[in-house]
Amino acid sequence: MISSFFSLPTHYAWSLAMMRKKILLFSVILLPLPIFLASLFVGVYPIEPIAVLGVLARRLTDPFGQVPSDIFDVVVFNIRMPRVLLALVGGIALSVAGASLQGVFRNPLVDSYILGVSAGAGFGAALAIAYLPGVPGSVQLFSFAMGFTAFFTTYAVAKTKGETPVISLVLSGVIVTALFSAMLSIIKFFTEAERLAGVVYWMMGSLAVTGWAPLLQTAPLILAGFALVFLMRWRINVLSMGEEEARALGINVERDRFLVLFAATLMVSTFVSVAGIIGWIGLVVPHTVRMLLGNPDNRQVIPVSASLGAAFLMIADDLARSVASFELPVGVITTLVGAPFFLYLLRMRGGSTWR
Amino acid sequence: MDQKGKALALIIATIITISSVGILFAAGYLNNNSPIEIVDMAGRTVKVNATVSRVVILESYWTEIACVLGAQDNIVGIGSYVTSSVFIPDSVKNKTVVGNVFSGVNIETVLSLQPDLVIMDYGYGKASDIVASLESAGIPVVTLFAKNFGDITNATAIIGKVFGKTERAQALVNYMNALHTQLLSNASKIPVSERPRVLICNLDVWKDGLIYTYSNTSWGNVVVDVGGINVAHEGFGDKSWVKVNMEQVLLWNPDIIVVVGRTQSVLESQISSMNDSTWLSLNAVRGGRVYPVLTGSYDLNSYLDWTPRMVVGELELAGYIQPAHFASLNWTATKEQLLTNYYGYLKG
Amino acid sequence: MEVIGISGLRFSYGEGFSVRADSLSVGEGEVLTLLGPNGSGKTTVLKCINALLKTSTGRISICGRDISSYTRSTLSKVVGYVPQSHTPTFPFTVFDVVLMGRVSHLGLFQQPSRSDRLKAEEALKTVGISRLGDRIYTKISGGERQLVLIARAIAQEPKLLLLDEPTAHLDFKNQITTLSTIKRLSKEKGLAVMMSLHDPNHALLYSDLIALMRNGEILICGPPEDVVNDKTIEEIYNLPVDVVDHAGRQFILPRVEN
Numbered sequence: 001m002i003s004s005f006f007s008l009p010t011h012y013a014w015s016l017a018m019m020r021k022k023i024l025l026f027s028v029i030l031l032p033l034p035i036f037l038a039s040l041f042v043g044v045y046p047i048e049p050i051a052v053l054g055v056l057a058r059r060l061t062d063p064f065g066q067v068p069s070d071i072f073d074v075v076v077f078n079i080r081m082p083r084v085l086l087a088l089v090g091g092i093a094l095s096v097a098g099a100s101l102q103g104v105f106r107n108p109l110v111d112s113y114i115l116g117v118s119a120g121a122g123f124g125a126a127l128a129i130a131y132l133p134g135v136p137g138s139v140q141l142f143s144f145a146m147g148f149t150a151f152f153t154t155y156a157v158a159k160t161k162g163e164t165p166v167i168s169l170v171l172s173g174v175i176v177t178a179l180f181s182a183m184l185s186i187i188k189f190f191t192e193a194e195r196l197a198g199v200v201y202w203m204m205g206s207l208a209v210t211g212w213a214p215l216l217q218t219a220p221l222i223l224a225g226f227a228l229v230f231l232m233r234w235r236i237n238v239l240s241m242g243e244e245e246a247r248a249l250g251i252n253v254e255r256d257r258f259l260v261l262f263a264a265t266l267m268v269s270t271f272v273s274v275a276g277i278i279g280w281i282g283l284v285v286p287h288t289v290r291m292l293l294g295n296p297d298n299r300q301v302i303p304v305s306a307s308l309g310a311a312f313l314m315i316a317d318d319l320a321r322s323v324a325s326f327e328l329p330v331g332v333i334t335t336l337v338g339a340p341f342f343l344y345l346l347r348m349r350g351g352s353t354w355r
Numbered sequence: 356m357d358q359k360g361k362a363l364a365l366i367i368a369t370i371i372t373i374s375s376v377g378i379l380f381a382a383g384y385l386n387n388n389s390p391i392e393i394v395d396m397a398g399r400t401v402k403v404n405a406t407v408s409r410v411v412i413l414e415s416y417w418t419e420i421a422c423v424l425g426a427q428d429n430i431v432g433i434g435s436y437v438t439s440s441v442f443i444p445d446s447v448k449n450k451t452v453v454g455n456v457f458s459g460v461n462i463e464t465v466l467s468l469q470p471d472l473v474i475m476d477y478g479y480g481k482a483s484d485i486v487a488s489l490e491s492a493g494i495p496v497v498t499l500f501a502k503n504f505g506d507i508t509n510a511t512a513i514i515g516k517v518f519g520k521t522e523r524a525q526a527l528v529n530y531m532n533a534l535h536t537q538l539l540s541n542a543s544k545i546p547v548s549e550r551p552r553v554l555i556c557n558l559d560v561w562k563d564g565l566i567y568t569y570s571n572t573s574w575g576n577v578v579v580d581v582g583g584i585n586v587a588h589e590g591f592g593d594k595s596w597v598k599v600n601m602e603q604v605l606l607w608n609p610d611i612i613v614v615v616g617r618t619q620s621v622l623e624s625q626i627s628s629m630n631d632s633t634w635l636s637l638n639a640v641r642g643g644r645v646y647p648v649l650t651g652s653y654d655l656n657s658y659l660d661w662t663p664r665m666v667v668g669e670l671e672l673a674g675y676i677q678p679a680h681f682a683s684l685n686w687t688a689t690k691e692q693l694l695t696n697y698y699g700y701l702k703g
Numbered sequence: 704m705e706v707i708g709i710s711g712l713r714f715s716y717g718e719g720f721s722v723r724a725d726s727l728s729v730g731e732g733e734v735l736t737l738l739g740p741n742g743s744g745k746t747t748v749l750k751c752i753n754a755l756l757k758t759s760t761g762r763i764s765i766c767g768r769d770i771s772s773y774t775r776s777t778l779s780k781v782v783g784y785v786p787q788s789h790t791p792t793f794p795f796t797v798f799d800v801v802l803m804g805r806v807s808h809l810g811l812f813q814q815p816s817r818s819d820r821l822k823a824e825e826a827l828k829t830v831g832i833s834r835l836g837d838r839i840y841t842k843i844s845g846g847e848r849q850l851v852l853i854a855r856a857i858a859q860e861p862k863l864l865l866l867d868e869p870t871a872h873l874d875f876k877n878q879i880t881t882l883s884t885i886k887r888l889s890k891e892k893g894l895a896v897m898m899s900l901h902d903p904n905h906a907l908l909y910s911d912l913i914a915l916m917r918n919g920e921i922l923i924c925g926p927p928e929d930v931v932n933d934k935t936i937e938e939i940y941n942l943p944v945d946v947v948d949h950a951g952r953q954f955i956l957p958r959v960e961n
Contacts, residue, residue: 299814
């Protein structure tokens with residue numbers, strides 16, 4: 001299965017360069033595993049590495065042991081592990097959504113939030129923070145629901161005579177984003193200062209408060225969205241050639257594009273609902289992957305983006321939770337790293353960043 | 356069980372708890388560190404070691420109360436806003452910062468401090484998530500929240516109990532209640548005809564030209580407690596605060612304007628912005644009855660805050676709004692008294 | 704044998720311009736050229752045949768079945784479409800572009816298999832551009848790109864090939880290479896070909912049938928010698944021309960006054 005998306009056209013001669021490329025691919029694909037393990041050793045609480053290994057060994061034999069017996073188990077198994085895993089699936093969600101939306105919109109500068117999902121989710125979160133303070137789960141539920149509402153609104157506004165041209169989708173995405181941003185501003189305006197700060201911090205994005213529950217609620221939805229995109233990854237190549245051409249080649253463009261947009265929205269709004277808005281991953285990771293591969297073929301770009309995105313967010317969150325005694329918002333870190341890196345790519349490639 | 360039954364059970368439980376603590380205390384049993392139960396302000400029953408020695412506090416006002424009660428040596432971690440309070444000694448401000456209710460706390464940092472207890476606000480920000488995380492990691496959490504004067508004394512009593520400073524807390528609570536009760540009784544004797552119309556506002560919150568007024572909020576209600584009429588109650592009585600434009604202020608035409616802000620410079624800029632013809636058309640401004648009042652904990656002259664300083668803050672407002680009726684309650688004298696008796700730690 | 708037959712086709716873009724084609728038929732191994740000035744409706748006819756535009760009335764029959772009985776993907780298995788070449792956003796390899804021709808043969812969640820890759824390679828070989836396989840599609844010449852798009856259409860394994868101005872933007876040599884390739888494929892594979900062209904001489908050199916179009920209407924359709932003469936060309940282009948014979952072939956020359 002894994003080898004199938006690396007298999008190269010048969011006309012390629014076997015060569016050292018090809019071999020090197022395959023090794024690079026495999027190492028990027030496997031990157032999240034060592035980073036996941038290493039992340040379990042990172043944190044403010046001082047634990048000897050051997051003790052971390054001890055916890056892992058015990059949990060390997062008895063994964064669901066009740067009542068954590070010691071503080072090391074609490075830190076490693078209940079605090080670090082679910083959080084690192086949340087960063088892992090979040091990285092997959094944002095980068096794969098970015099890569100697939102870039103394909104569908106035929107624009108490498110599109111990010112995971114082009115359909116208005118972030119504005120919708122932000123509005124939903126603000127609504128819950130302002131009017132349902134302290135109701136458990138309300139922020140997550142509202143931001144998820146509003147993220148999806150924004151997507152469906154964008155799609156419905158763009159649809160004319162049974163068709164949704166890309167340009168209409170872009171425009172209605174802009175409009176829906178503006179509408180939800182305006183509604184967010186109204187809520188901010190009518191919100192007391194201390195709750196307003198809650199909205200502002202939510203927008204910055206953070207994986208700070210976690211545990212197994214948020215992971216278990218979000219991971220299945222994100223992985224379902226990922227599976228859908230993964231299965232359609234080659235079709236996204238064809239969609240990226242343009243609507244008429246894809247149709248002439250035999251694709252049901254409306255259906256296939258909707259499926260990809262839906263899957264991307266599912267991933268993004270699920271993750272945003274627990275982590276707030278974490279920027280730049282959806283833009284920077286697919287770009288970097290296309291550069292690494294020297295090829296925009298989504299059969300490889302999608303899975304490699306998933307891996308690199310997961311690795312990137314895990315590392316960013318490791319920084320967020322360990323450089324200071326208090327938490328830094330991980331969204332600020334991804335932006336601080338992502339934006340200059342993007343600039344570097346642009347400079348290095350003289351404007352054509354993805355080649 | 357219905358609401359009444361619950362409340363009754365709660366009261367009985369509280370009484371039993373308190374009395375049993377009293378009995379234990381009398382019997383000298385408290386030293387063996389068996390857990391005590393505390394009902395916090397969210398109504399949660401929390402089991403806490405009888406003598407806590409390591410506590411993390413997220414908000415500056417609860418930290419200040421702990422310091423007033425003499426428990427500063429038992430604070431091992433603080434929230435990020437605690438460091439900006441001038442009523443907290445440097446020894447406490449230098450403790451590890453663990454985060455805050457808005458951006459979340461770093462659970463690992465809290466764990467590494469090995470606290471017996473975390474004290475924090477509830478009901479906004481990421482409070483409920485933080486409580487859940489801390490409790491799942493086995494750390495008890497006492498949650499507090501102040502909406503009115505009674506909440507401050509309740510919180511003081513709870514913090515006193517947590518730190519084993521019950522007597523000092525009780526003395527402080529009695530002192531605060533005595534002043535507050537006297538203030539209310541003095542004010543209640545003022546006939547309606549002698550009550551001035553008061554606007555309590557901040558012109559600087561949003562920097563958008565609108566006027567942020569306090570209606571049905573703790574500060575807005577202090578105005579009424581000390582014998583004023585809060586103009587914002589006219590039309591906005593059910594709102595906690597409301598942003599209005601200049602036309603609304605002209606319509607209210609208050610006799611007194613109380614301007615609030617956290618720092619002297621914020622107050623000064625507000626006062627200077629009133630030096631124009633529009634503001635000068637108001638009774639309050641023409642009559643020179645505009646009073647800048649410091650709030651929060653950024654300045655040593657701030658008294659309107661969720662701490663024992665509130666008793667002075669109330670008197671300060673009373674002095675501005677009803678100077679004739681509160682001549683006997685000299686607020687500067689009370690201030691000295693409070694600082695001497697309870698804030699001695701600041702000089703040390 | 705007839706691959707494509709059209710009768711009484713009507714298409715209109717809302718109010719103004721409408722296109723009509725009363726009768727057309729192309730058989731296996733035949734090349735039909737739609738010839739006419741800009742805006743005469745050539746592209747519209749091609750798009751109707753590929754169901755990219757929906758006709759209001761008339762009948763289009765492909766391989767003996769009405770076009771409405773095809774789904775998008777079954778239609779693309781018999782109709783290969785070569786759009787006017789353009790630069791796509793992403794720099795796919797030539798091989799990957801040709802491989803996309805296989806999409807109508809694959810299910811929604813299917814990835815191209817080894818046999819699909821072999822078919823793509825074969826299409827490259829058939830068109831004679833195997834050497835371009837791992838070049839970057841966006842970085843090859845316009846003429847090469849046109850051939851790649853033809854190879855992609857061949858990878859669809861169609862019975863009917865539609866080409867929209869395959870010589871546009873190409874230099875003199877590439878125009879001839881492309882048209883020769885199209886003609887050769889038509890004969891080798893028994894493909895019915897419909898294409899639109901601007902140059903009457905190209906039409907004369909490479910077509911079995913020519914349909915002259917003007918203002919959305921097919922004026923006349925038939926073998927080149929029956930259709931193309933100075934009168935018909937002058938009529939559709941509104942330009943005086945001479946017909947000259949050279950080496951047994953007819954050529955159209957514009958009458959230029961110096």
